Amino acid sequence: MDERLPPPSGGTAGRPPGPVRAPHTTTPLRATRGGVGPSFRLRTDDQSAVRRSLRMSVAEGVVAELVGACASGGAITAWALYLGLTPVLVGVLGALPFAAQLVQIPSAWLTRVHGSRRTALWTIGVSRQLPLLLAILPWLPVDEPGQRAILLAVAAASSLLAVAGNNAWTSWMGELVPDRLRGRYFGRRTAFCALGSTLGALGAGLALDHARPGAGAGLVLSLLSLTSCAFGAITVALLRRQHEPCAHLVPPEPTLADALRPWTEPAARSALVFHVAWAAACGLSAAFYPIHMIANLRMGFARMALYNGAIAAVRMLTAPLWGRALDRVGARPVLVACCFGLSISNAIWLFPREDVLWPLAVDAVLSGVLLAGQGLASFSLPLNVSSRGTRPFHLAAFAAAAGIATGVACAAGGALAHVLPAHVGFLGRTLVGSQFLFLTSGVLRLGAAVLALRIVEPGARPVQALGRLALDGALRRQRAARLDPGCAVPVAQRSSAA
Numbered sequence: 001m002d003e004r005l006p007p008p009s010g011g012t013a014g015r016p017p018g019p020v021r022a023p024h025t026t027t028p029l030r031a032t033r034g035g036v037g038p039s040f041r042l043r044t045d046d047q048s049a050v051r052r053s054l055r056m057s058v059a060e061g062v063v064a065e066l067v068g069a070c071a072s073g074g075a076i077t078a079w080a081l082y083l084g085l086t087p088v089l090v091g092v093l094g095a096l097p098f099a100a101q102l103v104q105i106p107s108a109w110l111t112r113v114h115g116s117r118r119t120a121l122w123t124i125g126v127s128r129q130l131p132l133l134l135a136i137l138p139w140l141p142v143d144e145p146g147q148r149a150i151l152l153a154v155a156a157a158s159s160l161l162a163v164a165g166n167n168a169w170t171s172w173m174g175e176l177v178p179d180r181l182r183g184r185y186f187g188r189r190t191a192f193c194a195l196g197s198t199l200g201a202l203g204a205g206l207a208l209d210h211a212r213p214g215a216g217a218g219l220v221l222s223l224l225s226l227t228s229c230a231f232g233a234i235t236v237a238l239l240r241r242q243h244e245p246c247a248h249l250v251p252p253e254p255t256l257a258d259a260l261r262p263w264t265e266p267a268a269r270s271a272l273v274f275h276v277a278w279a280a281a282c283g284l285s286a287a288f289y290p291i292h293m294i295a296n297l298r299m300g301f302a303r304m305a306l307y308n309g310a311i312a313a314v315r316m317l318t319a320p321l322w323g324r325a326l327d328r329v330g331a332r333p334v335l336v337a338c339c340f341g342l343s344i345s346n347a348i349w350l351f352p353r354e355d356v357l358w359p360l361a362v363d364a365v366l367s368g369v370l371l372a373g374q375g376l377a378s379f380s381l382p383l384n385v386s387s388r389g390t391r392p393f394h395l396a397a398f399a400a401a402a403g404i405a406t407g408v409a410c411a412a413g414g415a416l417a418h419v420l421p422a423h424v425g426f427l428g429r430t431l432v433g434s435q436f437l438f439l440t441s442g443v444l445r446l447g448a449a450v451l452a453l454r455i456v457e458p459g460a461r462p463v464q465a466l467g468r469l470a471l472d473g474a475l476r477r478q479r480a481a482r483l484d485p486g487c488a489v490p491v492a493q494r495s496s497a498a
């Protein structure tokens with residue numbers, strides 16, 4: 001873990017302190033150099049606390065994925081099927097986490113006033129204990145409409161608290177992780193989280209697949225809810241052991257100008273327009289992928305978990321590579337490349353059938369590679385175009401705009417699925433309604449990817465630099481292997497430790 005932080009001298013051995021620069025250019029590699037002031041120098045005890053916090057954050061991220069595996073994803077789909085939710089209510093259930101982004105601006109205000117660490121601990125802690133209410137749901141003396149209402153209420157409350165917690169946590173991590181190591185650190189953290197997600201999803205999927213219909217399914221869902229709460233308590237304990245680097249600083253009272261800064265700054269505004277368009281394009285069909293796999297492809301929860309686990313495994317392998325690329329070229333080039341690639345992923349979903357599932361293996365590899373880069377770039381971009389003082393409001397604006405767009409699109413997708421015929425003809429093929437939604441979503445993604453070209457990120461390099469970076473890396477490996485095959489491993493080790 002020590003390689004994630006710079007040594008006390010401010011740079012790696014043999015390298016003079018100062019901005020990290022790309023070969024043959026004078027443009028700083030970290031985009032935040034253009035918008036964020038110099039970091040304060042940490043004392044030795046602060047450096048030790050930061051290193052320990054970064055290790056704790058990785059562990060917390062892994063356990064948080066286990067929380068999600070037991071309380072969302074396939075588990076929430078199982079709750080929807082168990083309680084017999086209609087397509088409209090399925091769309092509403094899928095829209096809740098995104099509609100909850102409406103509280104982002106109040107959450108940013110709360111984070112600014114009470115501090116990011118304190119806000120994150122309380123909101124995340126409460127949100128991860130709400131599944132306790134679902135644990136007793138199958139045995140409550142309530143009719144099915146009442147149980148559906150309880151499920152939606154718990155999901156809504158959990159989403160609202162999670163939004164507030166995520167805003168505070170992201171602001172906290174933005175200060176805790178050194179900016180020049182941000183891409184590499186979160187790439188490595190994402191890889192470990194993907195491992196936890198894979199194991200959790202597979203475990204939950206196997207449990208759901210082996211549950212007996214009726215009371216047996218209710219028992220398994222209750223046990224998953226209890227397990228989620230137990231893992232949630234562990235994450236809070238790990239969060240409490242993490243350091244707040246600016247705890248001794250009292251932030252000034254936020255102003256209306258601070259809250260409006262994301263909409264008045266050109267760099268942030270161009271990124272916001274893209275995020276809204278991309279979120280709406282993805283949200284149109286987001287809630288119907290698991291339903292399509294279970295109801296139309298007859299995959300079962302275990303095979304659905306295997307598909308999601310394959311995506312997570314590919315993300316685990318590729319996230320560190322994308323993280324290094326982010327540190328070298330900025331978030332915009334990575335975002336553009338990945339969004340154009342993800343636009344064609346939806347077309348693959350036109351081909352799988354109940355007896356022909358191999359196209360999903362292709363989609364799992366393609367989506368795993370591209371989602372790793374897209375997720376890291378989307379996380380880094382608001383940090384790169386904001387300053388420390390207004391960061392909570394930038395994060396809130398990005399998440400709120402994207403969340404509202406996704407929520408509206410999810411609800412629209414549910415309404416559209418309700419009125420679509422059971423089968424739709426397209427280019428000589430017969431598609432079910434959900435496949436028509438996937439195709440429409442892919443066309444909208446392509447339009448949103450075009451908007452990504454207009455993003456202005458301070459210090460970012462052109463999109464072509466990403467291709468040159470990949471080509472240079474491949475040529476260096478080939479050259480090292482030809483000169484001395486035995487030195488290929490040490491070269492890779494040195495580059496990962498740099």
